[in-house]
Amino acid sequence: MRLVIATCSVDYAGRLSAHLPLATRLLMLKADGSLLVHSDGGSYKPLNWMSPPCTLSVMEPDDDQRAAGITEVWRVTQAKTADMLIVAVHEILSDTAHELGVDPGLQKDGVxxxxxxxxxxxxxxxxxxxxxxxxxxxxxxxxxxxxxxxxxxxxxxxxxxxxxxxxxxxxxxxxxxxxxxxxxxxxxxxxxxxxxxxxxxxxxxxxxxxxxxxxxxxxxxxxxxxxxxxx
CATH class of the missing domain: 3.40.1350.10 (Trna Endonuclease; Chain: A, domain 1)
Incomplete structure (x- = not known):
């Protein structure tokens, strides 16, 4: 799992459109390819996300984007629907990766x-x-x-x-x-x-x-x- 704290804006394009303005957020990239965008609130629920199967492409910003302070652009594309989650990264404050291994799954007590x-x-x-x-x-x-x-x-x-x-x-x-x-x-x-x-x-x-x-x-x-x- 890769955990990135970044100042960014996020746009979702596809069957519906959504926009998250510039702010500092947690970007969570999981081994299954999914990307989740979290704020420091809202409990477990992400602000936006892309579920697998999907692919992540990291691109250099164009001249206009660079002039706006964007350092890199993440494009996450859903394989089945072609929906896209576009993250415009301005600054990365922290970038760490962790190998979590195979999860045994939730074991409920009292079943x-x-x-x-x-x-x-x-x-x-x-x-x-x-x-x-x-x-x-x-x-x-x-x-x-x-x-x-x-x-x-x-x-x-x-x-x-x-x-x-x-x-x-x-x-x-x-x-x-x-x-x-x-x-x-x-x-x-x-x-x-x-x-x-x-x-x-x-x-x-x-x-x-x-x-x-x-x-x-x-x-x-x-x-x-x-x-x-x-x-």
Missing amino acids: EAHLQKLLAEQIELLGDGHTLVRREYMTAIGPVDILARDGAGGAVAVELKRKANIDAVEQLTRYLELMNRDPALSPVRGILAAQSIAPQARTLAEDRGIEVLLLDYEAMKGVESRIPTLF
Whole structure:
């Protein structure tokens, strides 16, 4: 990544036109070819930018531009649309380059995979006597997040969501219909487990005999002592 602090003006030409008058700005050139123009404000959002695929050409100013104080002209051209971002550089105050390497990507905390792992490890949160059979129990229409047995040996299918809505209830209903056709499992009880559950989803679940489990992710990680409540 190349980071340039420069006094410059910026013009965008293409399907729309935009102009940034002369000021000191941060020009961020990324390895993917994109160019972003930032000011010292506006949080993460650039004032203007050109997304890849694009190419950067650095040109000498003509006589009129040089007379206006321009030392070099950056022309960034979008390969697909031919839109152009033109940066007229008057003075470069700082110019640094950094090799950042391959980014592993954003790893979100509290996603459904984390909830599944924690609930499998704390299967007793489903109720006393529950034991884990397996995670990702495969059915003909996809995997059920958790298959467990209750204290009486009955099968329990658990569908996990961060935010459960009516679609989650419908999904678990379809799993239960299939699983209850298997004599080795039937009868199968359903539990919808989530960090938050829409009122309509709760009503539909209760109408279909599906239990609802509210999960406290922080408590499950051991950060707090609150215990999820089974309704």
